Amino acid sequence: DTAVSQTPKYLVTQMGNDKSIKCEQNLGHDTMYWYKQDSKKFLKIMFSYNNKELIINETVPNRFSPKSPDKAHLNLHINSLELGDSAVYFCASSPIDGLNSPLHFGNGTRLTVT
């Protein structure tokens, strides 16, 4: 009965490779997000989608491309991986992108680029 699930949990790859992280939520939420957590635990939003439509696209290199095939899925594809991309990536969802609406997070994908 996992609410927000993301795969893989760990991802180790070499510089220059292309990789994807998948995220699915079974909560019926309309809004999904990708966050990046750096080594100092700082969390920064990357993207958010509302019902398959992109609504937030922060200053993220265009090597990162989100894709939402339906409102229950938001995948993250990363091209030409760089050392600085190493981080933990969290998928999250919320019922709406409202002021009081809490986020439900997945358990994270730890990406290590060597």
Next chain:
Amino acid sequence: AQSVTQLDSHVSVSEGTPVLLRCNYSSSYSPSLFWYVQHPNKGLQLLLKYTSAATLVKGINGFEAEFKKSETSFHLTKPSAHMSDAAEYFCVVSEVDTGRRALTFGSGTRLQVQP
């Protein structure tokens, strides 16, 4: 623009003693405020939220927080720490900015609980 400052990067308490994790915020408007907890290798889980209904907010696992507008604070407390409370805690402010909701996360406070 909004910001969140968690005043302590690391707090250590003994099991059974009170917990205080401090958070100050700045916001142009009336914000909503949240506390999240992150256990090792896990995602963030909502502890509690303030949405202007009541200044003292009760959350899960015995945690509570008090919104003090005059002090722009939203400190998290618990009367008696348990070993399972050891985790990273994030204070978050939610505000409408340029027509959409903007969330700002604090830098986190690591709570250590000694036996």
